[in-house]
Every structure is written in C-alpha cells, then in structure tokens.
Amino acid sequence: MGANVILKRRMDELGLTQEELARQMNVALEALGGRPGDVSARTVRNLLNGSTRRPIGRTCAALEAVFGCPVSALGFEPPRTAAQAEDPVHRRTFLVAATGTAVAAATPARRLRLGQSDADRFHLEYADLLGDDSRVGGTRRIENRGVELASRIQSSLADGAASDRVRRQMYRLASDVTCLAAFAAIDASAPQRARAHLDKALTLAGLARDSETMYRVWDHLMLTSSQRENHAEAAAGAEVMKRSSVARRDPLYASLGHLRHANALARLHQPTESLRVLNLAGKAFGRARDEQPSAWIAFYSRAEFDALSSYVWTALGDHERAEFCLHRALAAIPGGMIRNQGLYTAHLSLSQARQGEAELACATGRRAYEMLLPVSGSQRTTNTLARTRQVIEAADTKAPEVVRWIEESRRWT
Known part of the structure; x- marks a missing residue:
C-alpha cells in the first residue's frame, strides 16, 4: 500500500x-x-x-x-x-454549481454539440462585463449579470455534448465569470456575498482542471478574508497562491501572491517578514515576461504593483512611502480603469490626511469622488473617503475649506 x-x-x-x-x-x-x-x-x-x-x-x-x-x-x-x-438517468445527472442544483433527465435525449464558437460567444459577453467592472465597479447589476452568465454557461454544458477541451474551457469561463461577480461584491464591501460566489467558483475551477483559474479563486478568497479582518486566513490564502503550479512557472503570478502575502503579514504586525516578502514580490515582478497576460491578471501592471505596495506601507505606518507609491500608480494607470483611479486617489487622500495635510487631503478626496461615475458601486472608495474624513475630524482643523469639505463629504459616504 x-x-x-x-x-x-x-x-x-x-x-x-x-x-x-x-x-x-x-x-x-x-x-x-x-x-x-x-x-x-x-x-x-x-x-x-x-x-x-x-x-x-x-x-x-x-x-x-x-x-x-x-x-x-x-x-x-x-x-x-x-x-x-x-444508467441513462445517472449519465444525465450533472452539477450546476452556480445554483447548487442537479439537472436530470428521466429519459435519454439527443444533445446539442457545443464547439469553440459557443465558447467564444460566451467569452465576448465576459469581456464586455469585465470592461464594465473596470469602469464602474461593484454594482449589483454587474454582480447579477455575472451570476446569470455563469448560469447560462453551465446550462449549455448540461444540455449539450462537448469535447474535453471545450468543456474545460467553458468551466474555466464559468469560474471566471463567477469570480467577477464575487469581485463586484468585494468592491461593494459585501464579503459574505462574495464568499458565496467563490464557493461555487472553486468547484467550477476544479472541473476546469486549470491552476490559473484556481489561483484567481484563491486570490479573491484572500481578499474576502482581508475585508473581514481575518488576516491570518488571508495570509494562509496567499501562501496557497504562492505555492500553486502557475505561480511556480510564471513570475507575474508569483509576484501577486507575494504582494498579497506581504499585505496580510503587515496587518498581522510582522513588519520584518512583510518587508522581506514585499522585496520578493518586486523581484518576481521584474522577472515577469513582457508578453500579453490572460484577461484577468492583465490588471496587475506596474501601476497596480505600486498601488498594492502602498497598502503594505500604509499597514506598516509609513504613510509618506505609501503616498509616493500612489502617485506613481496614478501616473501610470490606464485611462479606462476609472474605478481603480478613483479608489487609489481616495487612498492618496487618506495618506495625506494621516500626514497632517488636511487641506491637500480634502482637495484630493474631492477629486476622487468626482472620478466615480454616477452608477458606480465602489463602496471601497467611499469607505476610504469616510476614513479620510474621520482622520481630518480628529485633527480638529478649523480652516474654512476643511470644514466645508467635511460637511460636503458626508453626502458622499
């Protein structure tokens, strides 16, 4: 044995x-x-x-x-x-993970044949949804559209035959779409709702038998742990990301895993280990290939590396270094990523407030809010602006422009 x-x-x-x-x-x-x-x-x-x-x-x-x-x-x-x-009944029973139900047919029926064109059609819908998420952030509309698209992908698999290659591709896509719905919930500061989506995405990623897809699920699970202030669980999730096969073969994935881990360690009050891991993240990022990454991790650019690094410095209490990283991130972030521009500008405002620059923080915070589209659902951004207001209020600054901003910002958050 x-x-x-x-x-x-x-x-x-x-x-x-x-x-x-x-x-x-x-x-x-x-x-x-x-x-x-x-x-x-x-x-x-x-x-x-x-x-x-x-x-x-x-x-x-x-x-x-x-x-x-x-x-x-x-x-x-x-x-x-x-x-x-x-048994034809057994053969027709199939997992539909987004709804948690099993689809069964009591009698054999002819099934449609799914091909690459079907996978491509679903992928176009996913790409469109991904673009909307980058612009407006975590709205329930995007979250619900993701759930609905994932359900349609799985229904097509339940009703149609496909080659192993196409079937795995569509499971991967269903997992990615469900992860997108989860991230919309994360951006809306609804980690419990995100966790429910990710439970389903994890099963779909397993059916896809794809380590990159599984990595994305673990990344989002780590973010939900962090949002719930369970930083020990977040650190454990980041360890899984770092040890995955895709991270071992691709330094871009290794870098993101290290950076997530550094952030969790900083919040666990382990500064020496956090800085060591942050250094590993930078080295791995420098080794990343210049070729176009997959649609999801394409967000992890130099600008994103700097923005996420600022979170580590913030957790370590070095707000000046955090501000420097955020300036670099905002100078390089692509114009279409409106949600992230607003989010990182809000964090810049917070770092300025924590350094005692109340007037500057107010001006930056107003700019962050004005970046958000009217339909934006990025609760993370408005929560960050609310924290900025709390810091400024605690400083008890009497400058008229600061007092006006405090009152104005109450309407945003």
Missing part, C-alpha cells in the same frame, strides 16, 4: 490543501444529491496515503465532480461495477 502520487500531483496543480479538497467535495455532493457531504480532511488523508485504494459511492462521485475525470485517472482502482455509469 503506497501513497497516491497522482492525486497529490493533481491537488498541487490546482493549489488544493487537504482541507480545501474536502470542502470542495462536500460542495459537489450537496449539489449532486441535495444534502451536505461529510467528507473530512481525514478522508482526504486516507485517499492520499493509500489507505483508500477504491473510493466508492459518494466519495467516488465527489472526486469525479471536483476533478472532472474518472477516479481511475486519479490513481485509484475503478469501481467494481460499471452498471451505474451505464
């Missing part, structure tokens, strides 16, 4: 810990059977160490749902009978 090295390799490719695989299997079981799963980390340990060589029943079904392949392709012995696999 030996360890299952194939399963271990597949888990490493997707950045899955034993606890996370157990959680994904339970999500899949609830979606498939309508009742919660009972897979534990101990169950996964037995699968890894060889104690369980032939998973059966719900364990077998959960593994196949998460990894999107037969258990025999995961290093296990196949089930003793294939009778269930030949």
Whole structure:
C-alpha cells in the first residue's frame, strides 16, 4: 500500500490543501444529491496515503465532480461495477454549481454539440462585463449579470455534448465569470456575498482542471478574508497562491501572491517578514515576461504593483512611502480603469490626511469622488473617503475649506 502520487500531483496543480479538497467535495455532493457531504480532511488523508485504494459511492462521485475525470485517472482502482455509469438517468445527472442544483433527465435525449464558437460567444459577453467592472465597479447589476452568465454557461454544458477541451474551457469561463461577480461584491464591501460566489467558483475551477483559474479563486478568497479582518486566513490564502503550479512557472503570478502575502503579514504586525516578502514580490515582478497576460491578471501592471505596495506601507505606518507609491500608480494607470483611479486617489487622500495635510487631503478626496461615475458601486472608495474624513475630524482643523469639505463629504459616504 503506497501513497497516491497522482492525486497529490493533481491537488498541487490546482493549489488544493487537504482541507480545501474536502470542502470542495462536500460542495459537489450537496449539489449532486441535495444534502451536505461529510467528507473530512481525514478522508482526504486516507485517499492520499493509500489507505483508500477504491473510493466508492459518494466519495467516488465527489472526486469525479471536483476533478472532472474518472477516479481511475486519479490513481485509484475503478469501481467494481460499471452498471451505474451505464444508467441513462445517472449519465444525465450533472452539477450546476452556480445554483447548487442537479439537472436530470428521466429519459435519454439527443444533445446539442457545443464547439469553440459557443465558447467564444460566451467569452465576448465576459469581456464586455469585465470592461464594465473596470469602469464602474461593484454594482449589483454587474454582480447579477455575472451570476446569470455563469448560469447560462453551465446550462449549455448540461444540455449539450462537448469535447474535453471545450468543456474545460467553458468551466474555466464559468469560474471566471463567477469570480467577477464575487469581485463586484468585494468592491461593494459585501464579503459574505462574495464568499458565496467563490464557493461555487472553486468547484467550477476544479472541473476546469486549470491552476490559473484556481489561483484567481484563491486570490479573491484572500481578499474576502482581508475585508473581514481575518488576516491570518488571508495570509494562509496567499501562501496557497504562492505555492500553486502557475505561480511556480510564471513570475507575474508569483509576484501577486507575494504582494498579497506581504499585505496580510503587515496587518498581522510582522513588519520584518512583510518587508522581506514585499522585496520578493518586486523581484518576481521584474522577472515577469513582457508578453500579453490572460484577461484577468492583465490588471496587475506596474501601476497596480505600486498601488498594492502602498497598502503594505500604509499597514506598516509609513504613510509618506505609501503616498509616493500612489502617485506613481496614478501616473501610470490606464485611462479606462476609472474605478481603480478613483479608489487609489481616495487612498492618496487618506495618506495625506494621516500626514497632517488636511487641506491637500480634502482637495484630493474631492477629486476622487468626482472620478466615480454616477452608477458606480465602489463602496471601497467611499469607505476610504469616510476614513479620510474621520482622520481630518480628529485633527480638529478649523480652516474654512476643511470644514466645508467635511460637511460636503458626508453626502458622499
């Protein structure tokens, strides 16, 4: 009896810990059977160490749902009978993770054939949604559109046959769209709502069998932990990002993982370790290839590196260094990223207020608010401006322009 090295390799490719695989299997079981799963980390340990060589029943079904392949392709012995696999009802049962329901047909029916053109059509909708998110931020309209698009992608998979390549591509797209909905919730400062989306995205990423897709889910999970002030969990999530296979082969992903980790460590009051990891983030970013990255991580430019670095310096109490980074970020950020321009200008206002520059902070804060489009849903930006007002109020400055700004800003936040 030996360890299952194939399963271990597949888990490493997707950045899955034993606890996370157990959680994904339970999500899949609830979606498939309508009742919660009972897979534990101990169950996964037995699968890894060889104690369980032939998973059966719900364990077998959960593994196949998460990894999107037969258990025999995961290093296990196949089930003793294939009778269930030949049952047309069983073959028609399929996970629809965005709604948590299973779609079943009692009788066999001819299925449509999905091809690359179908995947391309859905991807165009996703690209359009991504552009809207960059402009206006976390509105419920964008969040709901993401959920609806992901549902349509999964419904097409449930109703149509496809090659393994197209099927994986569409699962990846469904995960990406669900992550976009989650990020809209993050931008709206609704981490619990974002977490619900990400639970579904995690299952979809597992079905896509794609480490880059899994990395994005972990990135957003880390952000929800940070928003809930659970910085220990955020640091653990960043560690998963750094150890993923995509981070090991692409320095751009390694850099973002290090930067997220540095931010969490700074908020855990570990300045020496935070600065060490921030330095690693900079070195990895310098090694990144000049080629065009994928649509999602294309946001992580030099401007974004500086902006995210400013968060680390802010957490470490070096507001002058944070201001320097934010000036550099705003000088380089692309014009179409209106939401981020407003957000980083608001953080610039906050850093100026914390250095005692009340009048300058007021002018910068007004500029940040004016950048937001009328339909913007970026609660992160207005929350940052509210913190700026609190700092200025605490300074008890009597300058007329400051007093006017305080009253004016109350209408924004």
